Amino acid sequence: MCGRFLLNSDIEEVFRRYYIRNQGIINYAKGDFYPSSHIPIVLENGERTMKFAKWGFYFSGRKGAVINARAESIKYKQMFRDSFYSARCLIPANMFYEWKDEGNKRKAKYKIGLQDNNLFSLGGIYKVSLDENLKEQMTVVIITTESEGNMKDIHSRMPLIVKDNEMDLWLNGNSSIKYVEEVLKSNINNKLIIERCETEKAKSDDSEKHEQLRLF
Known part of the structure; x- marks a missing residue:
């Protein structure tokens, strides 16, 4: 599960890193980002750009939001399928957080980053839908996979980290789905x-305030 991340890099660094020329947003408040907040995402729709998207896909008539999509089932679930094929994005991050249940109603908070990459990319998908006022809004979910290495000791899931040499393939809507699926396994x-x-x-971390059904 991924329910909070840190983006502390200057926006100019993000623009350089992702070769962004169409600056859909001109700045953001650096720090922690939470579900239901508007987070910066990088996408490609004719040209590389960065926009804000509300974190979470919402159900009609139901409370809460789905904030993560499982890599193993993303192309089969109706909620995610179309976005996976044609609306993939990257979420710039310096760290993400996870909570380990230590029993006795206590949780330990961990922050996780990369040794060789201070600014890295979480894999996501987005869509444009109508909000409660029937206005268009962009929403996003972060893809998760099974945890690897030492992460297994903290949580069974972790966000998909898209490597730098996979970014173009991931963002390009014309990429062969065969190769996109390889990114999910990488x-x-x-x-x-x-x-x-x-x-x-162990009252509940921020992500648990949002409906995250196990089937996703």
Whole structure:
């Protein structure tokens, strides 16, 4: 599961890293980003750009939002299928967070980054839908895979990290789906930095305030 991440890089660094020429947004507030907030995403629709998207796909008539999509089933689930084929994006991040259940109603918070890449990309999909006021809004979910390495000791899931040499393939809507699926399977051999932050009462972390059904 991925329910919070940190983006602390200057926007100019992000523009350079992703070769963004069409600047859909001119700045963002650096820091932690949460479900239901508007997060910066990189997409390609004729040209590379960065926009804000609300984190979470919403059900009609149901409370809460789905914030993650499982890589193993993303192309089969009606909620995600069309976006997976034609509306993939990247979410720039410096760190993501996870909580480990230590029992006794306590959770330990960890922050996770990459040893060799201070600014990296989480894989996501987006769509444009209508909000409660019937206005168009862009929404996004972050893709998760099974955890690898030391992450397994913290949580069974982790966000998909799209490597730098996979970014163009991932963003291009004309890429062969065969190769896109290979990206979903490439979330291995990441050199992770895992740092314990704090222990807190297991009331519920921010991501748990949002409906995250197991079938996704």
